[in-house]
Amino acid sequence: MAAASPFSQKNYLIAAKPNTLDFNLNTATPSCTIVLQNISKQRIAWRLQTNSPTRYFISPSCGFLTVNECFPVTISLVSSKRFHERHRFMLTAAVAGEMSKNRKEFWAHPIDFSHLHCVRITPLCAETCKSPVVSPSSVVSPTASTAVSPSGTTTAVSPTMGGAPSSDGRATSPKASAENTKASAESVDQSTTTGSTSSRLDTSGIVNEIRVLVAAKEEMELDKVAATSRQAKIQYAKVMEMLHPQMNTPEDPVIHSPPSLRAPVLGSPTSIAAALHNSPLNPGYGQSPIGCDGENRTSCESPGSAGDGATDAEGRRRQKTCRVCGDHATGYNFNVITCESCKAFFRRNALRPKEFKCPYSEDCDINSVSRRFCQKCRLRKCFSVGMKKEWILNEEQLRRRKNSRLNNMQNQQRVRDHHRQDFQMPDGSMKSLSSPVSVLTSPTGMTLHSPPSRHMMPPIVSPPSVGPSSAFSLLSPTDSSNSDSPPGQNRGGPLGALGHHGSEGYDSALLLQQRLAASRLSQSLGSPQSMLQAAGLQQAAAAAAAAAANRGVSIDPLRNRVMMSIDDYHNLMQMAATSSAVSPLSGLNGDQGSPDYKPNVFSPPMNLSSPLNGMNGLDLGAAQQSVKHEFDEKLKSYLDGAINDELNGSPDLTAVFGNGTRKEEDITQGDRLSYQLNTAELRALDNVREAFSGMDEPLDSGRQRDSFMKTEKSPTDIMNIMDITMRRLVKMAKKLPAFNELSNEGKFALLKGGMVEMLTVRGVTRFDSASNSWKTPVVPSQYTVPVSMFDQLNTDCKDIQKNRFMQFVGALNEELRKNELAISLIMLIVLFSQRENVNSPSDRMLIDKHNRDYSTLLFRYLESLYGEDARKFQEVLPRALGLLHVISDHSITLFMGTVKTEEAEPLPREFFKTD
DNA sequence: AGTTCACTAGTGACCGCT
DNA sequence: AAGCGGTCACTAGTGAAC
Ligand SMILES: [Zn+2]
Ligand SMILES: [Zn+2]
Numbered sequence: 001m002a003a004a005s006p007f008s009q010k011n012y013l014i015a016a017k018p019n020t021l022d023f024n025l026n027t028a029t030p031s032c033t034i035v036l037q038n039i040s041k042q043r044i045a046w047r048l049q050t051n052s053p054t055r056y057f058i059s060p061s062c063g064f065l066t067v068n069e070c071f072p073v074t075i076s077l078v079s080s081k082r083f084h085e086r087h088r089f090m091l092t093a094a095v096a097g098e099m100s101k102n103r104k105e106f107w108a109h110p111i112d113f114s115h116l117h118c119v120r121i122t123p124l125c126a127e128t129c130k131s132p133v134v135s136p137s138s139v140v141s142p143t144a145s146t147a148v149s150p151s152g153t154t155t156a157v158s159p160t161m162g163g164a165p166s167s168d169g170r171a172t173s174p175k176a177s178a179e180n181t182k183a184s185a186e187s188v189d190q191s192t193t194t195g196s197t198s199s200r201l202d203t204s205g206i207v208n209e210i211r212v213l214v215a216a217k218e219e220m221e222l223d224k225v226a227a228t229s230r231q232a233k234i235q236y237a238k239v240m241e242m243l244h245p246q247m248n249t250p251e252d253p254v255i256h257s258p259p260s261l262r263a264p265v266l267g268s269p270t271s272i273a274a275a276l277h278n279s280p281l282n283p284g285y286g287q288s289p290i291g292c293d294g295e296n297r298t299s300c301e302s303p304g305s306a307g308d309g310a311t312d313a314e315g316r317r318r319q320k321t322c323r324v325c326g327d328h329a330t331g332y333n334f335n336v337i338t339c340e341s342c343k344a345f346f347r348r349n350a351l352r353p354k355e356f357k358c359p360y361s362e363d364c365d366i367n368s369v370s371r372r373f374c375q376k377c378r379l380r381k382c383f384s385v386g387m388k389k390e391w392i393l394n395e396e397q398l399r400r401r402k403n404s405r406l407n408n409m410q411n412q413q414r415v416r417d418h419h420r421q422d423f424q425m426p427d428g429s430m431k432s433l434s435s436p437v438s439v440l441t442s443p444t445g446m447t448l449h450s451p452p453s454r455h456m457m458p459p460i461v462s463p464p465s466v467g468p469s470s471a472f473s474l475l476s477p478t479d480s481s482n483s484d485s486p487p488g489q490n491r492g493g494p495l496g497a498l499g500h501h502g503s504e505g506y507d508s509a510l511l512l513q514q515r516l517a518a519s520r521l522s523q524s525l526g527s528p529q530s531m532l533q534a535a536g537l538q539q540a541a542a543a544a545a546a547a548a549a550n551r552g553v554s555i556d557p558l559r560n561r562v563m564m565s566i567d568d569y570h571n572l573m574q575m576a577a578t579s580s581a582v583s584p585l586s587g588l589n590g591d592q593g594s595p596d597y598k599p600n601v602f603s604p605p606m607n608l609s610s611p612l613n614g615m616n617g618l619d620l621g622a623a624q625q626s627v628k629h630e631f632d633e634k635l636k637s638y639l640d641g642a643i644n645d646e647l648n649g650s651p652d653l654t655a656v657f658g659n660g661t662r663k664e665e666d667i668t669q670g671d672r673l674s675y676q677l678n679t680a681e682l683r684a685l686d687n688v689r690e691a692f693s694g695m696d697e698p699l700d701s702g703r704q705r706d707s708f709m710k711t712e713k714s715p716t717d718i719m720n721i722m723d724i725t726m727r728r729l730v731k732m733a734k735k736l737p738a739f740n741e742l743s744n745e746g747k748f749a750l751l752k753g754g755m756v757e758m759l760t761v762r763g764v765t766r767f768d769s770a771s772n773s774w775k776t777p778v779v780p781s782q783y784t785v786p787v788s789m790f791d792q793l794n795t796d797c798k799d800i801q802k803n804r805f806m807q808f809v810g811a812l813n814e815e816l817r818k819n820e821l822a823i824s825l826i827m828l829i830v831l832f833s834q835r836e837n838v839n840s841p842s843d844r845m846l847i848d849k850h851n852r853d854y855s856t857l858l859f860r861y862l863e864s865l866y867g868e869d870a871r872k873f874q875e876v877l878p879r880a881l882g883l884l885h886v887i888s889d890h891s892i893t894l895f896m897g898t899v900k901t902e903e904a905e906p907l908p909r910e911f912f913k914t915d
Numbered sequence: 916a917g918t919t920c921a922c923t924a925g926t927g928a929c930c931g932c933t
Numbered sequence: 934a935a936g937c938g939g940t941c942a943c944t945a946g947t948g949a950a951c
Contacts, residue, residue, distance in 0.1 A: 331935060341927045405932065
């Protein structure tokens with residue numbers, strides 16, 4: 001009891017023994033008794049409250065105690081099933097004058113906060129918490145929570161319904177206090193009490209923790225809190241929770257609030273914030289969580305368990321604490337060692353567009369308890385310790401993952417089904433056909449063991465689905481045909497029906513589309529599947545088609561490629577048999593594209609699914625030639641891929657749109673039967689997204705922003721507004737590895753030639769047809785540019801240009817217009833278009849190549865979104881791009897004579913003549 | 916004014932998948 | 934094994950109806 005202690009002894013008022021409620025959950029209505037003692041030198045009033053007033057009877061719930069007086073209080077759980085580890089009890093005491101007689105009244109009136117004393121009492125589960133050893137962050141072991149948590153209902157039990165036989169007729173909720181005022185009649189048990197504060201500090205078994213709370217008025221009226229004031233409920237819960245970390249072990253020392261906590265305005269958020277921020281919530285002993293701020297690592301270890309000799313991984317993992325909140329960590333999540341909750345929190349919130357607001361003072365301390373109180377500071381902490389939002393899977397990756405899982409499930413189910421059928425068939429020969437492996441059996445007699453090249457070996461010897469041996473095990477009696485029903489079954493509670501499974505339907509539809517496409521393809525190309533169908537083995541064919549559709553679901557890009565190559569090979573063989581054969585080696589070394597290649601025309605090179613119907617812009621007479629061309633292309637890229645794999649061991653997917661090697665191969669050799677994007681495609685899309693990431697950044701200042709903010713925008717303002725986008729487009733281009741492959745002259749020519757077209761495309765995405773105006777995220781939404789701005793422009797061409805623009809808007813499907821990524825890809829297709837001033841042959845070659853790459857990527861991306869319908873979008877593109885050319889070609893004079901040259905940014909003046 | 920109900924949002928433990 | 938997202942039980946907040 002050092003004199004230096006900032007805490008006055010007068011604050012210690014009451015003690016409870018024991019400090020835990022050890023409910024025996026084996027009984028129907030568990031009950032506990034604790035003894036309260038006045039350990040102050042004055043008469044005190046006390047009350048005992050819980051955060052779950054509907055589940056406990058507390059008898060009595062409040063009263064007075066004279067100096068040193070002890071008094072037993074019975075706490076009954078209405079039902080053992082109602083126990084929850086998060087139930088909390090708080091014993092509050094305050095100095096009461098000798099005249100205070102009515103305990104209800106006492107707590108109803110304002111109280112001298114500086115004399116308020118709170119003791120937290122923790123419920124334990126008798127079954128699981130015999131030992132005082134507790135987990136770092138919870139007083140109740142996880143098993144206890146599962147053992148006692150009620151299933152399927154959140155309905156609170158009314159005290160009047162509970163019946164509580166053990167409550168001896170006086171049981172009440174804290175609010176409805178009984179009229180028993182005999183507290184002062186109890187005798188004092190000297191043997192269990194200690195009179196001094198210092199001994200209290202030592203006698204950890206008596207007082208779990210003590211804190212002087214500077215609380216809101218609502219907090220003072222905790223009786224009402226439990227049942228009435230919502231706001232106070234929050235405060236109450238927070239106060240309760242704040243105390244939580246101190247309860248880690250029964251040996252917790254007495255902890256009090258620093259004096260600074262007493263000053264703030266009562267009830268203001270800052271008082272809570274101060275408590276959160278400065279309170280000694282982390283006692284710094286045992287395994288109690290402590291933030292590891294200041295350390296330049298992404299993980300930290302608890303001091304207590306560092307040297308316990310546990311050498312296994314489990315032991316090591318146990319040592320981890322969350323870098324964000326100090327709770328027990330499970331491992332690395334998004335680049336940082338965090339707990340599960342921070343992981344989930346980050347995943348849910350890191351990408352949210354809107355910022356949280358800190359209800360306190362923007363400097364909340366984040367620990368395992370306070371982390372819930374302020375999302376903003378928690379998220380900031382997440383970022384500050386190095387969590388990476390980029391590591392959260394994006395849309396495509398998620399879709400892919402989901403599809404993959406569904407496919408796998410369906411695949412396995414199919415395998416089970418077919419094997420079940422095989423068993424019923426007397427004809428054993430069916431077995432091999434019904435196995436997914438049979439897909440790989442070439443109709444040309446090629447067997448599994450004689451693939452066209454070594455390149456094919458791995459996937460063939462390890463097919464994606466289970467082989468016969470493992471498939472048999474699926475027929476065990478425990479195997480249920482319902483075993484792959486969706487995991488989101490109905491739940492017992494009313495909340496259970498409120499699911500969020502809305503997207504699953506889409507996935508199923510996609511799956512169906514994939515299968516349809518696969519079977520269509522098989523028919524049109526005479527694949528093994530179609531032959532099977534022709535043979536009347538529909539089921540086997542269906543399985544084969546499905547398996548084909550499922551290929552590429554693996555995240556493994558190597559397998560992706562290889563699996564498709566097999567089919568390609570089959571298809572190629574088929575094509576070769578019907579059209580005049582081309583030497584398989586003819587395309588080996590040529591990467592320049594076939595002679596038929598037409599730059600700047602959007603035509604996905606791998607238009608496989610319907611080769612005769614899908615040739616946009618080509619007349620039927622060209623179809624035959626086209627098939628041949630396709631054959632060349634496919635064979636070439638297949639062989640290139642195979643050779644590359646042989647040389648490199650595994651595909652270097654980081655090169656996709658990255659260092660300029662192996663782009664098209666990676667993309668086009670992906671899963672052409674499946675609409676799912678492969679890794680290379682996903683990566684390429686990420687690169688695109690990344691390149692465009694700066695386009696929408698808000699504008700802080702500058703002439704451009706001023707122009708945007710004007711209500712009446714002159715042509716000069718319009719030009720200045722365009723300057724923003726132009727500059728950002730240049731930046732965007734410079735982020736593209738593909739762009740950087742070009743010579744400086746090439747770069748310049750592309751930007752010069754494509755700028756207006758890109759601007760126009762961009763303009764379309766920002767164009768709101770309803771209001772006939774442009775809106776942009778770079779400035780607040782109320783600042784728009786009306787389409788009528790055309791009216792101020794050069795009368796010679798403004799109308800025709802306006803019409804062209806509107807035509808262009810109409811030419812693009814609305815769905816497409818709203819798809820940021822698709823628009824970005826279109827802009828890249830536009831950027832990588834041949835321009836007059838590109839003279840270098842290597843530049844021209846690269847431009848063609850990237851144009852094809854991005855065209856393919858766009859198509860694949862649309863396919864992944866819309867399946868077969870992607871064609872619909874694709875079909876509108878040539879016309880749209882044509883319009884774009886025209887718009888660009890006639891735009892040079894659009895601003896002529898309407899702009900004050902000296903006020904206009906120089907960059908737009910490169911593209912629009914002003915005088 | 917207080918209570919109940921339906922609904923929504925957020926949290927965190929746990930799980931399966933890759 | 935690690936690390937990801939999905940799931941679900943649960944808590945808490947809101948607003949309408951009574
Ligand atoms: Zn955490
Ligand atoms: Zn905060």
